[in-house]
Structures are given as structure tokens and as C-alpha cells.
Amino acid sequence: MSRRNFLKRTVLAGAAICIAPTLEKVTAAERVIDGKSVVPHTAIPAGIAAVRTQRTLGSGKAAFTVSSMGYGCMGLNHNRSQYPSKENEIALVREAVERGVTLFDTAESYGYHVNEKLVGEALKGYTDRVFISSKFGHKFVNGVQVKTEEDSTPANIRRVCENSLRNLGVETLGMFYQHRIDPNTPIEVVAETVGELIKEGKILHWGMCEVNVETIRRAHKICPVTAIQSEYHFMHHTVEENGVLALCDELGIGFVPYSPLNRGFLGGMINEYTRFDPTNDNRQTLPRFQPEAIRANYRIVEVLNAFGRTRGITPAQVALAWLMNKKTFIVPIPGTTKLSHLEENLRACDIVFTAEEMNELEKAVTAIPVMGSRYDALQESKIQK
Ligand SMILES: NC(=O)c1ccc[n+]([C@@H]2O[C@H](COP(=O)([O-])OP(=O)(O)OC[C@H]3O[C@@H](n4cnc5c(N)ncnc54)[C@H](OP(=O)(O)O)[C@@H]3O)[C@@H](O)[C@H]2O)c1
Numbered sequence: 426m427s428r429r430n431f432l433k434r435t436v437l438a439g440a441a442i443c444i445a446p447t448l449e450k451v452t453a454a455e456r457v458i459d460g461k462s463v464v465p466h467t468a469i470p471a472g473i474a475a476v477r478t479q480r481t482l483g484s485g486k487a488a489f490t491v492s493s494m495g496y497g498c499m500g501l502n503h504n505r506s507q508y509p510s511k512e513n514e515i516a517l518v519r520e521a522v523e524r525g526v527t528l529f530d531t532a533e534s535y536g537y538h539v540n541e542k543l544v545g546e547a548l549k550g551y552t553d554r555v556f557i558s559s560k561f562g563h564k565f566v567n568g569v570q571v572k573t574e575e576d577s578t579p580a581n582i583r584r585v586c587e588n589s590l591r592n593l594g595v596e597t598l599g600m601f602y603q604h605r606i607d608p609n610t611p612i613e614v615v616a617e618t619v620g621e622l623i624k625e626g627k628i629l630h631w632g633m634c635e636v637n638v639e640t641i642r643r644a645h646k647i648c649p650v651t652a653i654q655s656e657y658h659f660m661h662h663t664v665e666e667n668g669v670l671a672l673c674d675e676l677g678i679g680f681v682p683y684s685p686l687n688r689g690f691l692g693g694m695i696n697e698y699t700r701f702d703p704t705n706d707n708r709q710t711l712p713r714f715q716p717e718a719i720r721a722n723y724r725i726v727e728v729l730n731a732f733g734r735t736r737g738i739t740p741a742q743v744a745l746a747w748l749m750n751k752k753t754f755i756v757p758i759p760g761t762t763k764l765s766h767l768e769e770n771l772r773a774c775d776i777v778f779t780a781e782e783m784n785e786l787e788k789a790v791t792a793i794p795v796m797g798s799r800y801d802a803l804q805e806s807k808i809q810k
Pocket residue numbers: 496497498499500505530531604634654655682683684685686687688689690691692693694741742758759760761762763766767769770
């Protein structure tokens with residue numbers, strides 16, 4: 426669909442939609458974050474669900490300005506059960522572009538090139554307007570992941586980079602993340618290698634996932650880090666406890682929370698009867714997604730529901746807005762296969778919570794113990810403490 430047709434269509438749709446007064450108020454207001462006035466995205470008609478603000482990940486030479494919310498593309502065809510047709514998925518990704526999203530997240534390992542190829546096809550013709558992040562570091566032999574090992578050797582980083590560029594159909598990656606630490610390759614070697622790729626114009630910026638403060642400091646000295654991408658949401662606060670979020674603040678590094686809805690759980694559409702596709706969903710292997718844990722943890726969704734009801738917002742919006750109100754250098758990347766969820770999630774960018782509301786939410790959520798760990802023992806062993 427051409428941009429003009431999209432705008433015409435969305436204006437008509439906007440006229441027909443009855444937007445709750447609370448949302449009207451927050452979407453119309455210009456946002457001021459930490460004293461900085463954020464320029465509204467004027468090309469998108471008022472009332473249309475969109476991200477109209479930008480945030481900067483990283484600082485100095487590593488600064489990277491992107492839409493305040495990105496799009497996690499993994500679930501479009503990997504690890505999130507059934508998904509719509511390729512045509513529908515491509516149309517959805519392009520809707521996200523038209524609605525202001527400029528950061529799209531994928532990885533070599535999401536179906537081993539399968540997800541990258543879909544993202545590349547969806548964003549063909551749009552790459553002058555958007556950035557694509559990919560990730561290296563898992564070990565593959567003949568396309569099959571060796572789950573007990575990681576590979577961040579310079580040769581593998583370069584190989585993954587070339588594959589990602591080809592799969593995505595771009596000359597430069599916006600971000601290139603190390604997916605998990607490789608205990609056999611010092612982080613200095615990794616940082617030097619990505620530094621060379623930056624000089625060669627193959628990547629713009631880089632980051633790491635699930636690393637600790639020591640690794641971040643060592644890496645940042647060699648090649649300035651733009652963002653850390655680790656799990657962070659209402660049910661998983663490790664980055665608050667292990668000093669990573671504070672270090673990002675100190676060093677001027679951005680933070681990209683992955684699985685910001687706890688793999689869909691905080692959206693409230695998963696319950697103890699939910700059955701995940703046994704051939705395409707890692708949630709069935711996770712302790713936190715076993716029926717008993719889902720039942721116990723649903724109390725957290727109910728807290729978000731109760732909070733949202735008096736404000737006209739959904740639990741998913743409460744979860745995303747909480748992250749975005751936490752720090753101005755946070756850019757969440759929720760994933761979805763549905764236009765209605767994309768719209769719901771993007772509207773969270775306009776929701777401002779007061780300090781009292783943030784405290785109220787945190788107090789209510791932390792009063793509920795979370796049942797079940799987020800990963801199995803092998804996956805957890807790959808996470809730096
Ligand atoms: N660096 C890493 O190690 C790492 C690990 C995992 C993920 N990631 C990245 O993070 C991205 C997002 O992670 P994720 O997919 O695990 O988790 P997520 O974004 O927390 O949740 C995605 C799930 O939530 C559902 N959902 C989305 N919006 C919703 C809404 N408004 N209401 C109810 N349900 C909603 C989606 O289902 P529908 O399709 O039905 O909307 C989907 O199944 C991935 O795409 C990937 O790029 C990175």
C-alpha cells in the first residue's frame with residue numbers, strides 16, 4: 426500500500442474509532458522527558474496508533490536515535506506457536522513502518538536465517554527509513570544449533586554478519602548484538618572485531634545480551650557500546666539488581682528490554698489451558714509457563730488489569746508504559762503477529778505515569794512472588810550473573 430493510501434485509509438479509520446478520553450489526552454500531549462522536548466511525528470494523523478517519539482540509545486559516537494518502541498520480529502515465524510501467512514506478516518511489518526517504528530529486531534538463530542529472510546523481504550524498499558538489528562554468537566553446525574556451546578570467534582562474527590546482510594538485503598546493520606557470552610573468546614576480542622565491522626561500514630552500532638557489569642565495562646573501553654539487550658519486565662528485574670541498568674545510565678549506554686511482555690504473559694491472553702505449538706514454541710519448556718506457574722502468576726496480570734481499568738488502558742500497555750517510564754534510554758521491542766496488538770502496544774508510547782503511579786504499581790507487583798524460573802538450567806547457565 427502506498428504511503429498516501431495508508432494515510433487516507435487511516436484518517437478514515439481514525440474518524441470511525443471512538444478513542445477513550447484518557448488516551449486522547451495522552452496521545453495529543455507533547456511529551457517532555459527528563460527536560461527534553463520530544464518532537465511529535467507530524468506525518469501520522471492524530472488519533473492513529475503510532476510511535477511519534479524517538480529515543481537515543483548510547484551516547485557520543487555510539488549514539489543511535491530510533492523510535493521509542495521497536496518491533497521484536499522473532500515471533501513472526503519462530504518460537505511463538507502458530508502465525509499468519511507470510512503475506513499477512515509482511516503487511517504487518519510494513520504497517521509498523523508506516524506507524525513510525527524504525528527499529529526491527531531479529532537474529533541469525535531465529536529459525537536459522539528463516540526470520541532474517543522474512544524481515545528482509547518485509548522491509549525491502551523501506552530500509553532508508555528503518556534500522557535492523559541482528560545477533561551473532563550461537564554455535565551452529567550445518568544449520569543446527571549446538572546448544573551447549575557459543576561461538577563469538579572473530580571468524581564466526583564475520584560469517585554471521587555477511588549472512589545477516591545477505592538475508593536482510595541491506596549493506597549495513599543498525600545494531601549487531603552478541604546473543605550470549607562465549608566463555609572461550611574474551612570480550613575484548615569480540616569488541617575489537619565489531620569495531621572493525623563498524624569501520625568497514627557493515628554495522629552501525631553494537632551491543633550485548635545478558636552480560637554483567639564487568640563485561641560491559643571491559644567491552645565499552647575497546648569499542649563504545651550502544652545498547653544492552655536483556656530480559657526486563659514486571660516479572661524479571663535482574664538488571665535492576667545486578668547493576669546493569671545503573672551502569673547503562675552511568676556510561677551512557679541504551680537499554681533494550683527483550684520479551685517486555687514476558688513472552689505474551691503480561692498481555693493477559695495466556696492462561697493455564699493455553700497449549701503452545703509443540704513444533705514452534707519454546708515457552709512449553711520454560712518453568713514459568715507450566716500450568717501451575719501460569720495459574721499462580723496470573724495474579725500479576727490482575728494487578729495490571731486493576732491498575733489499567735481506572736485509566737482506560739490494557740495490561741500490555743501498563744507493562745510497556747512502565748518500562749518506558751522507568752528510564753528515557755529504554756526502548757522495548759515487543760513482538761506481535763496481530764495489527765490490533767501492534768496498535769495497542771504503540772499507544773503505550775504516549776502513556777505517562779507519575780512517580781506515585783510507578784511506586785504504586787511496583788509495590789503491588791513485587792508483593793506477589795513469581796512462581797517458576799524464566800529459563801531451564803542450560804539456558805540459565807548462559808546468562809552472566
Ligand atoms: N536477546 C535475546 O536473548 C532475546 C530473547 C528473546 C526475545 N528477544 C527479542 O525480543 C522480542 C520480543 O520477545 P518475545 O516475543 O519473546 O516476547 P514479548 O514481546 O514479551 O511477547 C510476544 C508475545 O506477546 C503477544 N502479544 C504482543 N502484544 C500483545 C498484547 N498487546 N496483548 C496480548 N498479547 C500480546 C504476542 O502474541 P500475538 O502475536 O498474538 O500478538 C507474542 O506471542 C523478540 O521478537 C526478539 O526480537 C531477544
